[in-house]
Amino acid sequence: MLKLHFAPNSRAGRILWLLEELQLEYELNEMKFHPSDLKSDQHRERHPLGRVPVLEDGDVSIYESGAIVEYILSRHAPGKLKPEISSNLFPSYLQWFHYCEGMVMPPINIIVVQTILLPKERQNAEALGQAERLLSKTLAPIEKQLNNKEYIIGDFSAVDIMLGHACFMANRLGRVEESMNNLRNYIKNIESRSAFKKAINT
């Protein structure tokens, strides 16, 4: 059976969300988002840097949320939540899937470090300001893409598991501007999905 190594408030929520959307059977290893669990010797054997998510599937052990999404779709849900290669939605799906970690998450990571993880005396206003301006710039093309669409490529797909989760995180950090109506509606659409609710409340 698929076994997901999980901690709350992390990219592991993406995989739990995907498993729930696909109604796949899985076992959950719920860890605390704390070094006592994540940086333990036991978890470092699964991920050398002590990160989540990690997925185990028989002899397979794999990390990186984008890789795990592709793995699950390829081996356990072929044809689901992803356009066919010949579909005219395929290039758009790929682009926005990779836009998540390529463009949106780097400034989000810096904002989390500079406002939550670092002690006050080591926080740097310049680094925070740069990240906030960059995040705002990276959200603008998503706002435009969502014109007249409920989800990133129209219907719900695995690209929403990645990029939608990043948008949800940006919003939780208070970084989705009031004027970005499409994005705010999009995040509401995501938050109304029962699979998402289960993933985020675990």
Place this chain on the structure above:
Amino acid sequence: MLKLHFAPNSRAGRILWLLEELQLEYELNEMKFHPSDLKSDQHRERHPLGRVPVLEDGDVSIYESGAIVEYILSRHAPGKLKPEISSNLFPSYLQWFHYCEGMVMPPINIIVVQTILLPKERQNAEALGQAERLLSKTLAPIEKQLNNKEYIIGDFSAVDIMLGHACFMANRLGRVEESMNNLRNYIKNIESRSAFKKAINT
């Protein structure tokens, strides 16, 4: 015909490298790595943030290097440079492909900003130090993965186009430690490939 919008010293080198490896026909739009080209109205129509690479293929226009690699492999080189879904190398291929932008590139981006792009008076030693320590940590699992392997999953594959290029960049920034013998050999293996040479010297 495939048309690659390109600038030197950027992730666009990955796509030029891939096109050369696959011996596909392409047209190259060589731009300067300078706002006069990248932030022009014309290029912002292709990429709203003025980034490269962008690939055009008939009606398709797509950005994000990881997405473009997947697009080219899927539509123009099926079965090449990527393990089959059933292969026991498939999970490893996916993991290291996504490890590139997920783990290695974020600290590289910060090092480039803090040592090259920002004027001296706005550089921040704390931010630079954090990024250097993180990059060193993210390279360690690659060093281990390369034990007894010429390339990331054994034979040369598209994962080397992504992660190999990131390792090459880390090395050019002087951030691959002397003790990382596997990584240093790996980067030499990459640098000896004629397709890579052509991509990096364009």
